[in-house]
Each structure stands twice: as C-alpha cells, then as structure tokens.
Amino acid sequence: MEKELGASPSAATGQVTEAWARIRGRLREEVGEVEYRSWLRQMTLSAIEGEEAVILLPTRFLRDWVRGHYGDRLRSLWVAENLGVRRVDIRVAPELRAPEPEAAMADGQANGQAGGLAGAAPVARPQQATLALAEPLSSPPRAESRAESRNDWAAPLDPRFTFESFVVGKPNEFAHACARRVAEKPASPGFNPLFLYGGVGLGKTHLMHAIAWAISFNGQRNVAYMSAEKFMYRFIAALRAQSTMEFKESLRSVDVLMIDDLQFLIGKDNTQEEFFHTFNALVDAGKQIVVSADKSPSDLSGLEDRLRTRLGCGMVADIHATTYELRISILQAKAQGADVEVPPRVLEFLAHKITSNVRELEGALNRLIAHANLFGRPITLESAQEVLHDILRAHDRRVTIEEIQRKVAEHYNIRLTDMSSARRARNVARPRQVAMYLAKQLTSRSLPEIGRRFGNRDHTTVMHAVSRVAELMQADSTFAEDVELLRRMLEN
Numbered sequence: 001m002e003k004e005l006g007a008s009p010s011a012a013t014g015q016v017t018e019a020w021a022r023i024r025g026r027l028r029e030e031v032g033e034v035e036y037r038s039w040l041r042q043m044t045l046s047a048i049e050g051e052e053a054v055i056l057l058p059t060r061f062l063r064d065w066v067r068g069h070y071g072d073r074l075r076s077l078w079v080a081e082n083l084g085v086r087r088v089d090i091r092v093a094p095e096l097r098a099p100e101p102e103a104a105m106a107d108g109q110a111n112g113q114a115g116g117l118a119g120a121a122p123v124a125r126p127q128q129a130t131l132a133l134a135e136p137l138s139s140p141p142r143a144e145s146r147a148e149s150r151n152d153w154a155a156p157l158d159p160r161f162t163f164e165s166f167v168v169g170k171p172n173e174f175a176h177a178c179a180r181r182v183a184e185k186p187a188s189p190g191f192n193p194l195f196l197y198g199g200v201g202l203g204k205t206h207l208m209h210a211i212a213w214a215i216s217f218n219g220q221r222n223v224a225y226m227s228a229e230k231f232m233y234r235f236i237a238a239l240r241a242q243s244t245m246e247f248k249e250s251l252r253s254v255d256v257l258m259i260d261d262l263q264f265l266i267g268k269d270n271t272q273e274e275f276f277h278t279f280n281a282l283v284d285a286g287k288q289i290v291v292s293a294d295k296s297p298s299d300l301s302g303l304e305d306r307l308r309t310r311l312g313c314g315m316v317a318d319i320h321a322t323t324y325e326l327r328i329s330i331l332q333a334k335a336q337g338a339d340v341e342v343p344p345r346v347l348e349f350l351a352h353k354i355t356s357n358v359r360e361l362e363g364a365l366n367r368l369i370a371h372a373n374l375f376g377r378p379i380t381l382e383s384a385q386e387v388l389h390d391i392l393r394a395h396d397r398r399v400t401i402e403e404i405q406r407k408v409a410e411h412y413n414i415r416l417t418d419m420s421s422a423r424r425a426r427n428v429a430r431p432r433q434v435a436m437y438l439a440k441q442l443t444s445r446s447l448p449e450i451g452r453r454f455g456n457r458d459h460t461t462v463m464h465a466v467s468r469v470a471e472l473m474q475a476d477s478t479f480a481e482d483v484e485l486l487r488r489m490l491e492n
C-alpha cells in the first residue's frame with residue numbers, strides 16, 4: 001500500500017501528518033534549535049511506501065548528513081509512532097531547493113511551511129532566514145553549495161566517517177591527534193602537509209573524511225577530497241578537453257586539498273608533475289594539504305624525489321597495525337549500535353581471529369549481525385564460527401609454520417635451525433616461544449603438531465610458550481607491538 005501524501009486528505013494521511021509533526025517536534029527538542037534549523041528543517045515527508053517512510057531533502061550533502069547523523073533516530077521515532085513504519089528512506093529531491101530570492105519573496109505563504117508535506121505546494125524554503133538564524137559554525141546551505149557547485153569534481157564524503165565514530169587506540173593515536181589538529185587549525189606550521197600512512201583498512205580514509213567533515217562544519221569553505229586515481233582521471237579528461245587551465249584553477253581555489261591513496265600516482269609522471277605544481281601553489285598560498293598513502297614518503301619509491309621531499313616536510317603520521325585492545329574497542333563501539341546483542345565472548349573471538357585490518361573485522365561483525373537479524377537467532381560463539389567459516393579459514397590458510405619460523409628467526413636475528421634446536425639461551429628460547437605462539441594463533445595446527453615442528457617438543461611446552469607470550473604481551477607493550485608486527489607481516 002502506498003500512501004501518497006497531500007493528495008486527498010483522509011484519516012490515514014491525517015494520522016501520518018500528525019505523527020510527522022510530533023517526530024519533528026521531538027527531534028527539535030533533542031538536537032536544539034540551531035542544529036535543527038541547520039540540518040533538519042528542510043526535511044519533507046513525501047510518502048509512506050509500505051513499511052517505509054520516504055523523506056526528501058534538497059541536496060545530496062544534506063541527505064548524507066541527515067542519514068548519517070539522524071537516520072537511526074528518525075527510524076526509531078517512526079517505529080514508536082506505531083503506524084507500521086519500520087524503515088526510513090532519505091532521498092534527494094533537488095526540486096525542493098530554495099528558489100531565487102525574488103521567487104521566495106513572491107511566495108510569502110510557502111515560507112511558513114518549512115518541514116511540511118511535499119504534496120502541499122512547490123515549497124519555497126526561506127534560505128536567507130536559515131542562513132541568518134544558523135550559527136556561523138554550522139550552515140549547510142553554504143556547505144552544500146560548496147559541495148555541489150564549486151567542486152563538482154571532488155568525491156562525496158562518507159557520513160559515517162567522522163571523528164566521533166573513530167575509535168582511538170595506541171596504534172592510531174598519533175595520526176588521530178594530528179588529524180584533529182589539522183581539522184581545528186588548517187595550515188598551521190609543522191602540520192602542512194599532513195601525510196597519513198599505513199596498511200589497508202586501518203582508517204586512513206576514515207580520518208581524512210573526518211577532517212573534511214569537521215572543517216566543513218566549522219564553516220570553512222572549499223574542502224576538496226578525492227582519491228589520487230580520481231585526480232588522475234580528472235587531469236587526463238582536462239587534457240583531452242583542452243581545459244587544463246580550468247582544472248588547475250578550480251584546484252587552486254580550494255582551501256583544503258585531500259588526496260587519498262597517493263601510491264596510485266607511482267609511475268604516472270605527468271599526473272605527478274601536475275600534482276606537484278598544485279601542491280606548491282596551495283602550500284605557498286597558505287592552504288592545507290592532506291595526503292594518504294600505504295607507505296611513508298621515503299618508502300614510496302617511484303615518486304619523484306622533489307615531490308617526496310615536499311611530502312615529508314610537514315607532519316608524517318603512521319597508523320600502525322591494530323592491537324588486540326584496539327580491535328576489541330572497535331568491535332564494542334560497532335556492536336553497541338546494533339539491534340542485536342553480540343556477546344563479549346564473540347567479540348573476543350573476532351578480535352583474536354581477524355587481525356588483518358579493521359575493514360575485515362567490521363565486515364565479519366556486520367555479517368554476524370545481518371545473519372542474526374535475518375534468522376532471528378541470537379549470536380553465539382558457535383554460530384559465529386559457522387557463519388564466518390570462510391573468512392576464518394582464509395586466515396588460517398595463509399600462513400604455514402615454516403613461514404612463521406622463518407620470519408620470526410629473521411626478525412630476532414637467530415638461525416632458522418634454532419627454531420628446532422635444543423638450545424635454551426634466552427635470546428633463542430624467547431623467539432622460539434613467539435613463533436610457537438604465532439603458530440597457534442595463525443594456523444589451525446594442534447598443539448602436538450606444533451610441538452613436532454619445533455624439534456619434536458612436547459605439546460605442554462607449546463602450551464607453556466603460548467601462555468608465557470600472552471602474559472609478556474600484557475605486561476610489556478613494546479614486546480606486544482613486536483609480536484603484533486610479526487603477525488601483521490605474516491598475514492600480508
């Protein structure tokens with residue numbers, strides 16, 4: 001059943017209209033007047049389609065923001081109204097955009113209807129009023145015109161990637177602090193450029209979007225975020241269309257330029273050259289640059305030397321591989337927002353087993369939650385093992401005990417044969433224990449099997465090694481980082 005609103009008033013639409021007014025009233029109370037006017041006032045209820053309430057906003061920017069920040073709340077308020085609505089779909093309807101000022105003046109009545117029903121009339125939004133009433137800190141009409149008109153070549157920002165949703169732990173605290181600093185004071189000396197680097201799925205893009213959101217929110221104009229790949233395609237397209245001047249100008253008009261995954265430019269000499277000039281022009285003009293890559297500037301071989309040098313001139317911040325503690329915190333944060341209960345044992349299990357990166361960890365958790373929702377069954381350790389068997393197996397399959405022994409021996413600078421020798425000197429015995437621990441963690445071999453591969457040792461020796469290493473990791477963070485580093489290397 002579809003209830004088109006505003007067509008012929010009936011009891012049903014009357015109820016819906018009242019519910020919608022209550023929901024907006026509630027939100028207004030909850031978020032406060034300034035926030036409400038900035039983000040929510042322009043919401044229009046378009047229809048109830050089956051179990052879904054369809055809400056319209058005039059721009060993609062507003063839609064993403066409202067979806068990311070208020071989507072869940074809107075949904076629960078609708079569900080609480082008991083009208084059979086279970087989902088909320090927020091869409092863009094550009095025709096709702098504010099008309100030119102003359103038109104707004106001519107349509108004085110419509111001005112009073114912000115937040116009303118779509119069917120009522122082509123609604124004129126009092127954009128001037130919104131601007132005047134909003135705090136200078138949060139003025140989406142400006143942000144929106146920036147996002148949609150001036151930099152139509154910049155990529156949209158993911159509304160989920162904010163500082164609020166970023167979980168801080170040892171491995172990322174420095175990068176996070178730098179990102180915060182840049183968001184608060186763009187282009188401060190020593191932080192320009194900000195170069196973030198680290199492995200796949202560890203939060204580089206998340207932090208970049210968070211900076212962009214924060215700066216947009218602080219009213220600063222012209223933040224442009226894009227991947228290096230997109231940068232290249234835009235550049236090539238401009239070359240073809242013989243419009244490189246426009247391209248250059250539009251790039252140089254931004255206040256903050258963010259280029260994600262810079263390693264993509266390796267071997268693309270012309271694009272690198274263009275980026276280098278843009279980079280210099282912006283930095284000279286006191287604008288902020290933020291760049292991410294999978295390696296540090298000095299390790300990005302294939303990048304032009306002068307570019308590499310300039311990239312390393314500001315702040316270089318490494319995001320390290322996750323630790324067990326960080327993985328647990330991230331899982332807890334993500335599980336909290338879920339509508340099913342995820343037992344702590346399951347979170348611990350995931351944090352132990354899925355160590356590669358946050359993206360995979362998140363993917364595994366989401367799959368468990370989706371599965372539980374779909375079948376209406378609670379999540380247990382057993383169901384988790386079953387639902388995730390392919391991911392877990394992939395993690396097992398990747399490493400062999402030989403590889404572990406080789407890597408660990410290399411790392412601690414001992415001979416490979418010492419992994420199975422009878423020598424008990426500390427400098428040999430400890431690495432051997434680490435290798436046993438990693439063999440237990442990263443492979444599906446049993447304790448006796450592992451023992452056999454380490455010079456026919458007894459399974460109790462392996463057991464002792466595993467618990468000893470775990471203990472030491474708890475007590476000594478340097479040692480723990482070392483072991484995590486080895487684990488990361490083995491898993492990649």
Ligand code: ADP
Nearest residue numbers: 165166167199200201202203204205206358359
């Ligand atoms: P990268 O760009 O480094 O490859 P992303 O920023 O895309 O990684 O992160 C991958 C996923 O993991 C994203 O969904 C992101 O939100 C999430 N993520 C990464 N680090 C964190 C963190 N510290 N807190 C919360 N989520 C995180």
Ligand code: MG
Nearest residue numbers: 204205260261
């Ligand atoms: Mg990324």
